[in-house]
Amino acid sequence: MDNEGIFDVIVIGTGLTESITAAAFARAGFKVAHLDENVYYGGDEASLSFEEYINWATHAKDSTQFSSISLSSSDALPNSRQYSISLSPSVIPAAGPLISSLVASGVSRYGGFRLVEQVAVYSNHEVKTVPGSKEDIFKDKTISLLDKRRLMRFLVFASGDEDFEARTELEGAKADMPFVEFLKTTFSLDQKMAETIAYALSHCVSPSDKALSALRRLRRYLRSAGRYGHSPFLIGQYGSSGEIAQGFCRTAAVAGCVYILGKEISSITRNRNFDESQSSPTYTLTLSDFPETITCDLIVSSESHFPAGLLGNIGDILRIPPAFPATGEETPSTIARGVCIIDQPLSFVSSQESSSSEEGDGQESRPTLDTGIFVFPPSSLSTGAASSAVTVLVVGEGTMSVPKGKWILYLSTSIDTAVSPEQLLKPYLDMTLSLSATSSSDISIIPLFTSFYLQTTFPSSYTTSSTKSSLTTSSRPDHSFGSSLPTILLSPAPPNSPLPDSGDAAAVNAEAIFWEAVKALKSIKASKKLQKTSEGQVPPTVVREEEEELVEIESFWPPVVNEEDDEE
Amino acid sequence: MHGVRRARQSKEALEAKRRKEQSKLRDYLALTDDVLTRKKRNEWSREALHATTQLLQVNPEFYTVWNYRRRILINGVFPESTPEQIKDLLTDDLSLTMEALKIHPKVYWIWTHRGWCLNNVPSRPGISDDGDPRGWEKELWNQELFVVEKLLDADPRNFHAWSYRRLVLESMPVPKLETSELAYTTRKIESNFSNFSAWHQRSKVLSSLWSQGKLDETKSKEEEFDLVHNAMYTDPKDQSVWIYHRWLIGSGDSRDILEREIAIIQSLLEEEPDSKWCMESLVHYKRLLLRNHASSVVTSTLTQDCIKLLDQLRKVDPGRRARYNEIGKVVVIPNCVF
Numbered sequence: 001m002d003n004e005g006i007f008d009v010i011v012i013g014t015g016l017t018e019s020i021t022a023a024a025f026a027r028a029g030f031k032v033a034h035l036d037e038n039v040y041y042g043g044d045e046a047s048l049s050f051e052e053y054i055n056w057a058t059h060a061k062d063s064t065q066f067s068s069i070s071l072s073s074s075d076a077l078p079n080s081r082q083y084s085i086s087l088s089p090s091v092i093p094a095a096g097p098l099i100s101s102l103v104a105s106g107v108s109r110y111g112g113f114r115l116v117e118q119v120a121v122y123s124n125h126e127v128k129t130v131p132g133s134k135e136d137i138f139k140d141k142t143i144s145l146l147d148k149r150r151l152m153r154f155l156v157f158a159s160g161d162e163d164f165e166a167r168t169e170l171e172g173a174k175a176d177m178p179f180v181e182f183l184k185t186t187f188s189l190d191q192k193m194a195e196t197i198a199y200a201l202s203h204c205v206s207p208s209d210k211a212l213s214a215l216r217r218l219r220r221y222l223r224s225a226g227r228y229g230h231s232p233f234l235i236g237q238y239g240s241s242g243e244i245a246q247g248f249c250r251t252a253a254v255a256g257c258v259y260i261l262g263k264e265i266s267s268i269t270r271n272r273n274f275d276e277s278q279s280s281p282t283y284t285l286t287l288s289d290f291p292e293t294i295t296c297d298l299i300v301s302s303e304s305h306f307p308a309g310l311l312g313n314i315g316d317i318l319r320i321p322p323a324f325p326a327t328g329e330e331t332p333s334t335i336a337r338g339v340c341i342i343d344q345p346l347s348f349v350s351s352q353e354s355s356s357s358e359e360g361d362g363q364e365s366r367p368t369l370d371t372g373i374f375v376f377p378p379s380s381l382s383t384g385a386a387s388s389a390v391t392v393l394v395v396g397e398g399t400m401s402v403p404k405g406k407w408i409l410y411l412s413t414s415i416d417t418a419v420s421p422e423q424l425l426k427p428y429l430d431m432t433l434s435l436s437a438t439s440s441s442d443i444s445i446i447p448l449f450t451s452f453y454l455q456t457t458f459p460s461s462y463t464t465s466s467t468k469s470s471l472t473t474s475s476r477p478d479h480s481f482g483s484s485l486p487t488i489l490l491s492p493a494p495p496n497s498p499l500p501d502s503g504d505a506a507a508v509n510a511e512a513i514f515w516e517a518v519k520a521l522k523s524i525k526a527s528k529k530l531q532k533t534s535e536g537q538v539p540p541t542v543v544r545e546e547e548e549e550l551v552e553i554e555s556f557w558p559p560v561v562n563e564e565d566d567e568e
Numbered sequence: 569m570h571g572v573r574r575a576r577q578s579k580e581a582l583e584a585k586r587r588k589e590q591s592k593l594r595d596y597l598a599l600t601d602d603v604l605t606r607k608k609r610n611e612w613s614r615e616a617l618h619a620t621t622q623l624l625q626v627n628p629e630f631y632t633v634w635n636y637r638r639r640i641l642i643n644g645v646f647p648e649s650t651p652e653q654i655k656d657l658l659t660d661d662l663s664l665t666m667e668a669l670k671i672h673p674k675v676y677w678i679w680t681h682r683g684w685c686l687n688n689v690p691s692r693p694g695i696s697d698d699g700d701p702r703g704w705e706k707e708l709w710n711q712e713l714f715v716v717e718k719l720l721d722a723d724p725r726n727f728h729a730w731s732y733r734r735l736v737l738e739s740m741p742v743p744k745l746e747t748s749e750l751a752y753t754t755r756k757i758e759s760n761f762s763n764f765s766a767w768h769q770r771s772k773v774l775s776s777l778w779s780q781g782k783l784d785e786t787k788s789k790e791e792e793f794d795l796v797h798n799a800m801y802t803d804p805k806d807q808s809v810w811i812y813h814r815w816l817i818g819s820g821d822s823r824d825i826l827e828r829e830i831a832i833i834q835s836l837l838e839e840e841p842d843s844k845w846c847m848e849s850l851v852h853y854k855r856l857l858l859r860n861h862a863s864s865v866v867t868s869t870l871t872q873d874c875i876k877l878l879d880q881l882r883k884v885d886p887g888r889r890a891r892y893n894e895i896g897k898v899v900v901i902p903n904c905v906f
């Protein structure tokens with residue numbers, strides 16, 4: 001019974017960032033406990049069955065993250081368990097930190113991934129597929145010759161290897177110029193083309209997004225194209241982000257991480273002051289309806305889920321800086337979301353494009369899609385109120401998150417003033433359904449179910465009462481005992497937009513926390529041993545052996561060792 | 569492989585590897601010796617055949633041995649075999665070459681052997697057919713088309729495969745429709761137009777369709793110009809596109825077409841002022857105008873244009889400046905533009 005409740009680190013919340021971190025800790029050999037007050041994995045990024053979703057919507061009133069939740073009906077559709085509705089849907093770039101972590105940790109083997117088939121953009125009552133490659137541009141009959149040249153020239157520039165800041169195209173103050181303006185002036189692209197690039201290729205959020213950061217983001221996506229297929233984006237089956245978080249939790253559990261779900265934390269006590277001996281654990285946590293207390297030397301949590309009010313006396317908090325710095329403007333902290341379920345297929349190929357194909361089978365059928373992204377540039381819809389881009393993510397049965405014959409549409413847009421998400425997003429939903437309907441008749445698609453809500457990223461202006469909370473990652477004094485060891489690591493919530501970034505941001509943040517934690521834990525362990533020897537409990541020779549035992553952790557995930565001959 | 573730690577090999581392991589390679593080498597040389605000795609004495613036995621199989625599996629580039637193998641089959645094995653047995657032997661050889669092609673898709677001798685096998689299939693009715701006397705050949709040639717298509721999917725620029733494809737299309741007892749072949753080239757070009765072989769095939773198919781009157785040449789050429797403009801503007805650096813364009817222009821008989829194309833290329837040059845291919849093509853086409861339509865163009869302007877372009881070419885493509893100098897000398901001689 002002695003060692004059961006004693007952990008090196010306790011991770012609070014099973015969102016994607018924390019799940020990746022817990023898995024990395026467990027695989028590196030630390031004793032980890034992973035807590036979540038919900039009974040499901042994934043936290044704010046969870047994927048829920050239909051009934052679970054309805055349950056969540058009805059009971060989330062106390063949540064600080066979610067608000068203004070509306071449901072078109074409180075009855076779940078049949079086959080509830082075949083739905084996996086994501087609270088924070090996202091797509092994964094085919095090349096990037098998340099995919100690397102998925103592969104290196106082995107979590108990618110737990111489930112499948114689908115490529116997003118198409119990206120389309122809204123323009124003047126039309127839906128237009130977005131060319132993403134040289135082949136697309138060559139074949140596109142709606143772009144003029146001159147525009148093809150200019151677009152290609154820009155894409156070659158955007159996918160180049162050199163640092164953008166060193167390029168002549170960005171001389172002067174161009175780096176801070178709004179991206180759309182930059183495209184028009186430096187690359188002679190017209191408004192429509194510039195908007196397509198900015199909002200549907202680079203996934204900018206607002207017209208003020210700056211050129212340099214947009215270019216860097218675009219390059220990441222361009223480099224993802226072609227890796228697993230034409231499209232740069234993958235979506236995890238069985239419910240994207242929530243399922244992936246769960247996958248990391250599974251791998252953590254296999255490596256010995258202890259999971260406690262559905263229990264709220266009732267108290268967190270710091271056991272000693274900074275200067276006292278370090279031989280007892282730093283924190284003791286009690287959970288409601290849970291008999292034992294659990295202890296640890298380090299706490300890891302997301303900023304938004306950290307139960308700050310519960311701390312006895314606050315220790316040193318270290319905040320990990322966000323992975324992808326804000327897009328030039330202060331990132332809005334609230335996103336309006338919509339979930340819509342339909343039972344008819346959609347198509348992004350306009351009838352003009354499909355009827356000019358060579359085969360000409362005269363069927364008027366437009367190829368339907370299983371997964372796709374449809375982007376409304378800011379202010380593109382006269383009936384819409386959004387000053388940010390609106391993204392519609394369509395997922396079908398191929399993603400295994402919806403029964404056969406059904407599709408989920410996820411709508412999202414950033415907002416900076418309080419609005420009703422339903423009022424804001426409904427015109428976009430209606431337009432999407434009317435433009436993408438495949439039957440040539442006028443019957444518009446009627447959704448089977450809709451739900452809207454607001455999701456707020458916890459403001460990072462959280463203040464503590466401790467004077468030591470102003471530690472930054474750069475200035476870290478190197479003591480082995482000492483008062484400036486952080487014992488609480490907080491990660492920023494992943495950005496809610498653009499769509500493809502939250503997963504990669506989670507992976508980058510997780511790795512940053514991991515290394516900070518390793519540093520902190522090593523120091524704590526070393527000082528404990530030193531303490532033990534100075535108290536005469538352990539002879540010095542044994543200490544040295546144990547120190548060597550502290551395995552050098554060289555990489556985020558344990559490497560795969562290949563013993564076979566190198567045969568080509 | 570990335571991210572995989574190489575297990576450091578001990579001295580013993582390296583030594584063992586070297587010894588393994590030495591023994592492989594010895595086996596190979598012994599086998600070669602054996603085969604060539606049999607060949608010298610014109611042995612056509614089954615053992616000889618088997619020996620060549622072994623050797624060719626290790627080294628399919630050994631064309632002498634392919635030759636020997638064919639002579640064994642013709643002189644030794646076929647005379648003693650029924651047509652069914654011959655077909656089976658040839659089918660075996662097709663499998664052998666197929667395996668070899670997967671690893672070495674660009675070895676001439678594997679392709680020629682395959683062609684030889686198919687050309688030696690006895691004329692017999694096949695299993696499914698309604699008494700078609702060339703049934704076996706039909707089946708095997710149809711399969712060949714499928715094989716070549718798979719290889720072209722894997723590497724669309726493998727000119728061996730394209731050349732073989734032409735052989736197959738010619739030899740098939742029931743020929744494929746040329747219009748469907750045209751569609752095939754369209755597919756390949758659309759998936760990646762940086763493909764000399766696909767454009768080349770297209771030119772062959774179109775020429776054939778035009779000469780047979782199955783496609784209206786003028787209209788078809790217009791569509792081809794349209795296609796090539798899209799490629800040109802998408803990637804002006806791709807040489808295969810410019811070569812195809814030059815084929816379309818041909819000897820420059822139509823002044824209208826020449827002038828139109830010159831204008832289109834000129835616009836592209838304005839967008840891409842350093843494009844060597846634009847400049848080179850403009851010089852070539854203006855010279856065609858000078859040669860074929862001297863009476864209806866302003867020769868002095870065209871000549872000046874060429875001189876200016878050649879100047880720019882020397883700067884942009886200094887490696888070929890001697891050639892541009894030569895052209896410059898010739899272009900100013902009236903009535904002797906080329």
